[in-house]
Amino acid sequence: MKKTWLTMALASVTLCISSQLYAVNLPALDKHIVGGKEPLTIERMNASPALAGKSPRGLKLSPDGGRVTYLAGRADNQSFYDLWQVDVKTGKTSILVNADKLASGELSNEEKARRERQRIYGQGIMEYQWSADGKFVLIPASGKLYLFSLSSGKVSSLPIGEGFATDAKLSPKGHFVSFIRGQNLFVLNLANKKLTALTKDGGGAIKNGMAEFVAQEEMGRYTGYWWSPDESKIAFTRVDESGVELVTRNEIYADGIKLTQQRYPYAGKTNVEIGLGIVTVKSGKTQWVDLGKNKDIYLPRVKWLPDSQNLSYQWQSRDQQDLQLRVVDVSKPKSSKVLVQERSKAWINLHKNLRFLKKQSDFLWTSERDGFSHIYLYGVDGKLKKQLTQGKWAIDAISHVDEKSGWIYFTGRKDTPVERQLYRVKLSGGNIERLSEKSGMHKAVFAKNKSIYLDYFNSLTQPPQISLHNSSGKRLSWIEQNKVVKGHPLYPYAGLWQVPEFKTLKAEDGQTLYSRLFKPVPFDANKKYPVVVRVYGGPHAQRVTNSWSSQDYFTQYLVQNGFVVFQLDNRGSANRGTKFEFPIYKHLGDVELNDQKVGVDYLRTLPFVDKKNVAIYGHSYGGYMALMGIFKAPDYFKAAISGAPVSDWHLYDTHYTERYLGNPNSNKKGYELSSVMPYVKGYQSGLLMYHGMADDNVLFENSTRVYKALQDEGKLFQMIDYPGSKHSMRGEKVRNHLYKSLADFLNKELK
Known part of the structure; x- marks a missing residue:
């Protein structure tokens, strides 16, 4: 049988994680690759049609x-x-x-x-x-x-009147459309086209039904209102931003400077004050839930129970070490009951896995109380009934609950942390069944009224494809096979596409570190190649996976131009349990850098690696890591590329920063040691920094402070700043210029 470039030769690797053995099958390209051998260009990386195909x-x-x-x-x-x-x-x-x-x-x-x-x-x-x-x-x-x-x-x-509507939703039964306009909540009756403003005091510092900055950026909550299942009521947040510091931020564009006022909650400073209201749609009357005397709290999640009479919300302490799932009877909004309370000496990771069951008075909840995220069954009285999954591996998400057949479908890392598979377990407990078959990353989307689901799959050798499956996992049909054959956008370049070699290393505390290494193409074992260490390194992220990512296009460009590319997930990164995450607590940039140095030590043992020419490159938290690397470990990294970095954690927001560093008022030393500024004097040479000049996430000031410090020290470095660009550096022209600049820098510094 003729082999294609997608043929997988399975390489069995035995990995040890917390004394539990996993036999992991990882894909490797066959030597005979079918596909064109046209070199990948930076322009083609960012052009249309997308390389990943459909x-x-x-x-x-x-x-x-x-x-x-x-x-x-x-x-x-x-x-x-x-x-x-x-x-x-x-x-x-x-x-x-x-x-x-x-x-x-x-x-x-x-x-x-x-x-x-x-x-x-x-x-x-x-x-x-x-x-x-x-x-x-x-x-x-x-x-x-x-x-x-x-x-x-x-x-x-739809006749919604004048103004810009955001966060629009159809009501659960389809009789209404709701939306936010002018910081107020509106409802349109689709039968008689009557438009009603359910709140009227929005404006200025008051926002009704809207998620505040940190809820959107750090909690994964992008809405501020929730319909009851019977459509009679809407729960909504009322956010008062008046106490949050008002920052006049310069957004620098090519044709001028825009002065933007933004209420930015810097670490240690005042947050918004949040209220939770319940408005009756018919009368417009609002009742307010008593959230307690302490106003300096977070409200990360809100969810109605199936009866439309009870509303749950998650109350989180400012230090994020206490998370409470509370429920309130809407007829008694002043009295809430705590169903579940999670506590940690470091922090509690938020999730979206709360599921209230309809056929029984129970709910599902995931917790990391035993060190890994697992599924628990509770009664609505708050009593724990059963732990449904367990082991030294993590749940990603509950995908679907089929109460009729008694199955819980979920994605997780039971077989290996570098892949996400789909599993199911009975509501009554028992053995876990794996439904997905292919090695890689699976995400399931279930139908509401039929026992079928879509499998959204990708891997290192397969751009995203979609298939339809029955509830037992059997594939019924392809929705989008996205096969790389002649006519596919990737086909002309497929013959040069490289798959990495996976390797496990040991951190200083004995924990397993996962890494992957891309070799140059063509590869000559007798040559010495420069190395680019691509890093993110921050929490809630993972880079060493068997997955397809457009972020890897530049990696493919680099290996085709004579570079080794190496990635390692250091302690603090995601999907490895709390023991792996928590070592970074109260001191960032130390443990992470030590693990990256373990990776470089490994690279130095490889005969084809040019030990004197190793660069570190990252964006956002990766940009921060790149600065730490070139400032604190110049004997490990000859050059660094730092994109949109945080340089001083006092400049970042409350929810993210205090989760990992605590409050700067009580952890002054930790903030000082976690900043890049004390280490500027350790810098020798070989730094390129870039930043979007309209970045409202990692503010441009983070980079300008480093610029000034380096200039004051008389240190030479390079910088590229992009007028009008935000944190993600979007736009074909911007990306073409950026990656050409990075490639030129690496060629000059390492070759």
Whole structure:
């Protein structure tokens, strides 16, 4: 049988994690690769059509399971999205809604910021929602709202009045559309087209139904309101930002400077004051939940119980060492009951795995109380009934609960932490069944009213593909196989595409570190090659995985131009349990750098590595790590590329920074040692920094402080600043210039 470039030769690697052995199968490319051997260029990395081929986003199943819908970029513009559908029975693919039918225009500043927090980039249709009966689709576009009718095939504009609508939602039964405008919550009755403002005091520092900055950026909560299942009530947050420091931030563009006022909650400073209200849709009357005397708290999650009479919310202490799942009867909003309380001497990781069951008075909850994230079954009285999963491996997410058949479907790392697989376990407990088969990363999207799911899969050798499965895991059909053959955008370059070699190393405390190494192509074992250590290194992230990522395109470019590329997930990174994460608590940039040095020590043992020419490159937390590397360990790193780095943790936000460093008022020494500033004098040479000059996440000041400190020391370095760019450095032209600059720098410093 003729082998293709996607053929996997399985390399068995035995790994030891916390005294438990795992036999891990990792893919390796066959030597005979079918595909073109055209060198990858930086321009092609960022051009359309996307190298990954048909890689849709916003994947959903219609309520009846009859259609698969998704957003797909156009062949001539991968950043412009239309809404597509696949008929499950016939497999026929067609466009459902052409984005040209909708309004186009400039987004509001609030919506721009919200999308930046969600990491949503592009134009056209960026989000949509099915109605509960599957007859309509709600589509927001440029501040307007549209309903697409499946029966007529027509798009109609909803009468929502003047102004820009954000965070639009169809109510659970499809009778209303809600949205935020002017920092107030509105509801449109779809039957009589009556528009009602449910809050009226929004404006200035008061925001109703909106997620505050840290909720969006750090908690993964992008909304501030929640419909009750019976549509009679809406729970919403009222945020008062008046106590938060008002910062006048310069957003520097090519044609001028925009002065932007932003309430930015710096570490140790005042947060917003948050309230939780419950408004009755019919009367407009609001009741307020008593959250307690302590106002300096977080409200990361809110969720209704199925009866629409009880509302749950998660109360988190400012130090994030106490997380309480509380429930309140809406008829008695002044009295809440604590169902679950989680405590930690470091911090509690938030999750979205709360599931209230409908057929029994129980709920599912995940906890890391035994060191790894696992599923627990509780009664609604707060009594623990059973731990349903256990072991030295972590749950990623509860994907679906089928109460009728008694199955819980979830993704996790039971077989290896470098892959995400789909499993299921009975609600009554018992053996865990693995449903997914392929090595790589699986994400499941289940239909609401039918026992089928979509498997969104990718791996190092397979760009994202989508298949339809029954509840037992059997594949029923391909939705998008995305096979790399002639005609696929990647095919001309496939013959040079490299898959890394995985390796495990030991940290100073004996814990296992995972790494991967990409060799140059063509590779000559008798040559010495310079190395680029690509790093992120921060918490809640993982880079050493068997996954497809556009971030690896530049890695492929580097290996095709004579570089070894190495990645290692240091302690503090995700999906390895609390013992692996917690060593960074109260002192950042120390343990992480020590682990990266372990990686370099390993590289130095390889005969094909040029030990004198090793660079470190990272963005965001990775940019911070790159600065720490070149400042604190110049004997390990000859050069460094630091993108949009945090340089002083006093300049970053409360929720993220205090989670890992505590409050600066009580951990002054930790903040000082975690800043890059005390180590500037250790810098010798070989630094390139870049930053977006309109970055509202890691503020541009983080880089300018380093610039000034280096200049005061008389140290030579390079910097590239991008007018108008935010934290993620979006835009084809920006990315082309950026990566060309990085490649030129590495060639000059290491070759």
